Amino acid sequence: MRAVGIILAGGNSHKMRELTHRRAIAAMPVAGSYRAIDFALSNMSNSHIQKVAVLTQYNARSLNEHLNSSKWWDFGRKQGGLYVFTPTITADNGYWYRGTADAIYQNLEFLRKCHEPYVIISSGDAVYKMDYNKALEYHIRKKSDVTVVCKRLDVDEDASRFGTLKMNEDMRIEEFEEKPMLATSNMISAGIYVIRRRLLIDLIEHCAEEERHDFVTDILIRYKNLKRMYAYEIKDYWNNISTVEAYYRTNMDFLKPEVRKYFFREYPEVYSKVSDLPPAKYNPGAIVKNSLVGSGSIINGTVENSVLFKKTFVGNNCVIKNSVILNDVYLGDNTYIENCIVESRDTIRANTRHVGTNGVKVVVEKNERYAL
Template identity: 75%
Template sequence: MKALGIILAGGNSNRMRELTTRRAIAAMPIHGSFRCIDFTLSNMANSHIQKVAVLTQYNARSLHEHLNSSKWWDFGRKQGGLYTFTPTVTPDNSWWYQGTADAMYQNIEFLRRCHEPYVIIASGDCVYKLDYNKVLDYHIEKKADVTVVCKDMPADMDISRFGVVKMNEDSRIIEFEEKPMVSRSNTISTGIYVLRRRQLIEMLERCHEEGRSDFVNDILIRYKNMKQIYGYKIDTYWSNIASVQAYYETNMAFLKPEVRRYFKEDPKIHSKIDDLPPAKYNEGSEVRNSLIASGCIINSKVENSVLFKKVFVGKNCVIKNSIILNDVYIGDNTHIENCIVESRGTLKANTYYSGGDGIKVVLENNERYSI
């Protein structure tokens, strides 16, 4: 592969509410046994990108634990490999990353030491499959300065949290608005970019000299009339999880057979493996249209839900339209509906949780063994 990869995984979103008080968005569990960053890392590995840098910052401990062995994504190699970069205090700088462009600038020596002619920049908070080779071939064919991977969203969808683009008949981006209140287009940027390494270095240096820090606002939007910026459209599954509602909908999408089949097909998504026994269904359990991960013990009714690893469900419980994260203990006679239950929580017996028409985030840190 003629490119190196950069994964931006250091941000936080208030839209995630309590779910990111313990972890980065990129470390959020997905589909029972994955983390969100697994999808971007697997896309990099499946596209034969041999050198990938992950830029972390906010609540990065669990993300670093997940990435501490790069062999799961085939990055345990002599040439290239997986690199993680966090903000570092130096004699010249003691700031956290001020934005996406500043995050890359603070690690610009990594870019300078590399020899790959191209860079693929991607976000760590999206769920999708993509062959970056096709995007790179398109980028070279168009003789583009920057290529932005785009997707047409449904007309009734709120796209105010995305970058919205408008392209001409040759797919050149002529308008780019970041998180507009009202948009004249339903085509969004997926946060995946391709450009030459030397050009990226020049842009980051100039951005730093001018006191600017954001890659989208201070580079893409600022240069849209000066540089050849093209859009590459995808029509396959893509989701950004950076809100409670989007996170809930993304996990629920895996209950659809066509979505599960799509992600099970080659090339596959890889993740760090835990040695856990298969899920156990005891007498009295009734499971319908749900995903149950390894290590779970089920004694009750589960419907239209996703249960992550090591969840215990007591007797006479009802779990419906909910997401139960890792290592949750649910006591007897508990009712959970339209909820996301935070990991390692203990829900006491005879309790009731409901999100009503919305999604309720449940945090119960009761001491498990004193009940």
């Protein structure tokens, strides 16, 4: 592959509410056994990109722990590999990353030492499968300076939380608006970009000289009329998890057979760090319908249309409907959970009830184990 990869995984979204108080968005559990960043990393590996840098910052402990061995994504190699960069205090710089462009600028030496002519930049908070080679071939064929991978949303979906694009017949970008108050286009940026390495270095250096720090606002939008920017549309499944509702909906999508088949059965595969846990156990009387149950879980009650992550314990006479239960949650007897996301390592006392009546409810309890 003639490109080096950069995954931007240092951001925080207040729209995730309590879910990002403990972890970065890129470390959010997805589909029972994955983390959000696994999808971008797997795409890099499956596209034969041999050198990938992950830029982390906010609540990065669990994310860095997840990335502490690169072998899971086939990056354990002598040439290239996986590089994890966190903000570093130096004699010349005492700042955290002040934006996506500043994050790249503070690690610009990594790009200078690379020999690959192109760079694939991706966010760590999207769930999708993609062959970056096709986007790179498109980029070269169009003689583009910057190629923005885009996705067309359904008419009823809210495009205002993304960057919206408008292109001409040749797919050249004519308008680019970041998170508009009122979206006039349903074509959005997927947060994936293809750019020549030397051009990226020049743009990032110029951006830093002017004390500008955001890649989208201060580079893409600012230079859209000065550089040749094209859009590359992806037609397959893509979803961003940067809000509670989007995160919940993405996990619920994995209960659809066609989505499970696309991610779990069709080539290429999605890789993740493997935990040494026993298979899920279903005790007598347990009823499970249309649900994903992670390894190490023990089920005694009823689970319907839900995603349960690793090491979940469901007590006697529990009922879980249309919910996402994160890792290592203990649900006491006679608990009722519906339309909720239950935070990791929580203990839900026996005989309690949590129902999301106006949207999705995030349940956070103290990390204590109560007697039944």
